[in-house]
Amino acid sequence: MRTTSTTSLALVVALGLALTGCASPAGSAGNTAESNSADGSQSASSPEAPEPVDLTGEWAQSNKGSGSKHVATIVDDTITIYWVNAEDESKSLYWAGSVEQPEDATAAFTWDSVNDTSKTGSALLASSDDQKTFTLDGDTISYEAAALGETWTVELEQTSTTPAAAPADDQDTTGEYDVTIEDATFAKDYAGEPAIVVSYEFTNNSDEAANFMTAIHDQAFQSGVELESAIVDDVDSALSMSDIKPGTTVTIQEAYVLRDETTVSVEVRELFSFSEAVLTSEEFSVKQ
Structure with missing residues (x-):
């Protein structure tokens, strides 16, 4: 009788272990499914949209130029560009015009700036073009400039996000x-x-x-x-x-x-x- 009881107990323990071993993989599979489901939900979330660029501030010519280079100030919907004399840092107006920036603009766009002749009309070194095309590509604004029968491309890079004060009005009123x-x-x-x-x-x-x-x-x-x-x-x-x-x-x-x-x-x-x-x-x- 004792031998029969011991044998029965052994069979019960063996059966319990077997059932436990079968249940464990099922539980692991369930946990894995839950984990995969969570990961999938996280991957499906939409990335944040990039913020529109802000051109406001000071810009300076970054590519090689002659003795004089261009600097620009952008405020709201206007851009003002000056020649800067390399010897004495004096400024002369080259361009005053509009800025048309798309509301959803990010890293690249082009706009046609309309010349504000009320400012450039009396400036001796200002461009006489009715409009000028500007292109933003990454961190660079580019446009074409012309003088003395030659045309070249100017590239500007932002040096400050704070616009500087405009030169005194009397700085450019008298030519040579x-x-x-x-x-x-x-x-x-x-x-x-x-x-x-x-x-x-x-x-x-x-x-x-x-x-x-x-x-x-x-x-x-x-x-x-x-x-x-x-x-x-x-x-x-x-x-x-x-x-x-x-x-x-x-x-x-x-x-x-x-x-x-x-x-x-x-x-x-x-x-x-x-x-x-x-x-x-x-x-x-x-x-x-």
Whole structure:
């Protein structure tokens, strides 16, 4: 009887161990399923959308340039760009225009900036373009600049998120030379051809002696066609080649051969300038 009881007990223990061994994998599988389910839920969560870029602040030219480089200030929906002289750090306005940034803009977009001619119109070194295309690519803003017949790409990188104060208004109001078109008269050139004689008031505001011929580019047009220079008696053409000291003002006369009786348009620019900006212009009727 004792042997039978012991055998029965052994069978019960063996059966219990067997049942426990079978249950354990099931439990592990259940835990694994729960873990996989949790991991799947975590993987399915949506990533946060990137925040739109903020261009506000100071920007400086990062690629190689000439003796002068560009710096820019962006505030709200405006961008203002200056030439910076490498020698004395003086600034001259190059561009003042709009910034059109998409609401969902991130790391790359392009916009066409409209020129604010109320600011650039009187700036000697400012661009005369109606609009300029800017591109943001990563951390760089790029655009094309042109001067003296050459075009190149400027690249700007942000140096500060705090906009700097604009230069004083009087820093860029006076150029190296000041020219006023005073009046015009009519005469005959040495060959008897009709000519117009234009009088210019020329002031040297620079720090060195200068003359009208090498400092100023004067042009006269009829129907969009440039007129040739004329040689006219009583016009002292040599005066335009005479140097005048800083602060001096002289009256210069230049003569041009007339093509017909259409209106004459006269334009004056600096001969050597980063800009094609017109210093002054005037129109004269040929019909008397």
